[in-house]
Amino acid sequence: MGKKHSPTAGGGSAQPSPADLSSPVLQKSIEKVYKETSPGVSLAEFTSWLADPRNSIVALPDPEKKDWSHPLSSYFISSSHNTYLTGHQLYGKSTTEGYENVLVRGCRCIEIDVWDGDDGEPEVFHGYTLTKEIRFKDVCKAIERYAFGDPEEERFGGAGEGPVIISLECHAGEVQQRKMVKIMEEVWGNALVKDVEPEDVGCLPSPQELRRKIIVKAKYIAPETAPVEAAVAANTQPIRRTDTSSSSEDEPEERKPKKSKMIRPLSRLGAYCSSRHFPGGVVAEPFTEHPTSKIPNHVYSFSEKVFAKHHAQWARGIFEHNKSYLMRVYPFGLRFSSSNADPTEFWKRGVQLVALNWQNCDEGMMLNEGMFAGEGGYVLKPPGFRPGDAPPVFKSLDLTIEVLAAANLPLPDKGDTAKRFEPYVKVEVHTASDIPPKSSDTKKKTKAKRGIECTWDQKLDFRAVDGIVEKLTFVRFKVHDEEFGKDDLAAWACVRLDRLQEGLRVVRLFDSNGNHSKGVLLVRVVKRVY
Numbered sequence: 001m002g003k004k005h006s007p008t009a010g011g012g013s014a015q016p017s018p019a020d021l022s023s024p025v026l027q028k029s030i031e032k033v034y035k036e037t038s039p040g041v042s043l044a045e046f047t048s049w050l051a052d053p054r055n056s057i058v059a060l061p062d063p064e065k066k067d068w069s070h071p072l073s074s075y076f077i078s079s080s081h082n083t084y085l086t087g088h089q090l091y092g093k094s095t096t097e098g099y100e101n102v103l104v105r106g107c108r109c110i111e112i113d114v115w116d117g118d119d120g121e122p123e124v125f126h127g128y129t130l131t132k133e134i135r136f137k138d139v140c141k142a143i144e145r146y147a148f149g150d151p152e153e154e155r156f157g158g159a160g161e162g163p164v165i166i167s168l169e170c171h172a173g174e175v176q177q178r179k180m181v182k183i184m185e186e187v188w189g190n191a192l193v194k195d196v197e198p199e200d201v202g203c204l205p206s207p208q209e210l211r212r213k214i215i216v217k218a219k220y221i222a223p224e225t226a227p228v229e230a231a232v233a234a235n236t237q238p239i240r241r242t243d244t245s246s247s248s249e250d251e252p253e254e255r256k257p258k259k260s261k262m263i264r265p266l267s268r269l270g271a272y273c274s275s276r277h278f279p280g281g282v283v284a285e286p287f288t289e290h291p292t293s294k295i296p297n298h299v300y301s302f303s304e305k306v307f308a309k310h311h312a313q314w315a316r317g318i319f320e321h322n323k324s325y326l327m328r329v330y331p332f333g334l335r336f337s338s339s340n341a342d343p344t345e346f347w348k349r350g351v352q353l354v355a356l357n358w359q360n361c362d363e364g365m366m367l368n369e370g371m372f373a374g375e376g377g378y379v380l381k382p383p384g385f386r387p388g389d390a391p392p393v394f395k396s397l398d399l400t401i402e403v404l405a406a407a408n409l410p411l412p413d414k415g416d417t418a419k420r421f422e423p424y425v426k427v428e429v430h431t432a433s434d435i436p437p438k439s440s441d442t443k444k445k446t447k448a449k450r451g452i453e454c455t456w457d458q459k460l461d462f463r464a465v466d467g468i469v470e471k472l473t474f475v476r477f478k479v480h481d482e483e484f485g486k487d488d489l490a491a492w493a494c495v496r497l498d499r500l501q502e503g504l505r506v507v508r509l510f511d512s513n514g515n516h517s518k519g520v521l522l523v524r525v526v527k528r529v530y
Helices: 024-037 043-051 096-104 136-146 174-191 264-270 304-324 363-372
Strands: 075-080 109-115 164-170 214-219 273-275 298-303 326-330 353-356 378-380 395-407 423-430 443-445 454-468 474-481 489-496 503-511 516-529
Touching: 024 043, 024 395, 024 454, 024 503, 024 516, 043 503, 075 164, 075 363, 096 109, 096 136, 109 136, 109 353, 136 174, 164 264, 164 353, 174 214, 174 264, 214 264, 264 273, 273 298, 298 304, 304 326, 353 363, 363 474, 363 489, 395 423, 395 474, 423 454, 443 454, 474 503, 474 516, 489 516
Parallel strands: 075 109, 075 353, 109 164, 164 214, 214 273, 298 326, 326 353
Antiparallel strands: 075 378, 395 454, 395 516, 423 443, 423 474, 474 489, 489 503, 503 516
């Protein structure tokens, strides 16, 4: 048997098997609704219909109807930061499993941080930290194997056929950069986009045109620029320190890992994702008026902190820029524990590549799951966010979630027993509004019960919630353990509003670590968007 990957959150496929609704608690609630509604089928057929994944609370996208025809800039793309890490930013383990795991979970943009290796072979690790290095060649092999699905699985998990983008952070010298190019060409073969010159790109291609392709995002170097090897000696191993390790724009210059001059053969691989230096405030609206901001294949990359600073000054320009051109935002360098910002803050500004720390299951990754579940890593932006669109229309929402019952609830990590477990359900609505709503308007919870199987029959009403763009609004279900002090998270689910199905529905729950569980909620949904 080959190595198997645990199905975990982030935007992979829905659970393919029917939900287990055999619990007497669930059966009682289902029978009650059955008698109230008289659906015209037998109770057994009604229960079987409820258990079918296609009829869960999440409307599964139809792969045959998915529109892949728009340019890359018109999609939100599931993205990872420091993909090689499986834990803490300073001393977490670097491993190819980090790449394998996120790829089969649906991630389509991954990061590789490359340095000169002692033995002349390029290596991947988090510079100036205690993380252990891995061979660049081994990373490339892992990507080739898992980019478009796990070959050892009967199904392809969350990976689809949409292109994979390699966000390359290169600190290696010229000699090992040339080895990098050779390795990528040999390992990825025809999947690697390598026969296009960056200067010849007149517009961004669509995911359909790049089906099953691997794209490199690399710093732009003009053809006439001579390679400079002196910036980083070819056989130099970076000195590791235990201070910050990010190459973020937030940090003082002396604390940034120094990048070597990129050679043209490596730079030209970034034909469709050509990283450019942001020109700053040399013109009134640098995101729309500066010549660099009009180059079809340019990509701007900012840490979340720098992005916030730019957005405070050029909000309109950023939004207009992101209708037609790519932008990547990554976590602030001081997030040592691998936490994440709220990705909706960037999606609603049109940012395509919101890079998250996938090794952590927090609010950011829950929302990423809601955005990309079953989507193959690409979600077409809503109207108002694409080239030539009129401004987006923000609507209002009335939503009722009637929490009926639950079964097979996973316990929190702290080790509670089922007898001591006192679960309640909290439902949150995350909107696209720039004006933070009152917490009482968007967060509601049930009373606490006891045990892993319980009945609530309690309605949670959300009325006149503003700032609604359905593809950028999320309904998050969280099961907490009520106790003195902090109420530990036991389970959760997150659903994009445009995919939230009405009526009696089953909510399949993840545990607190982001793994699929057998836990289910039985709810009744009524929604109105106006």
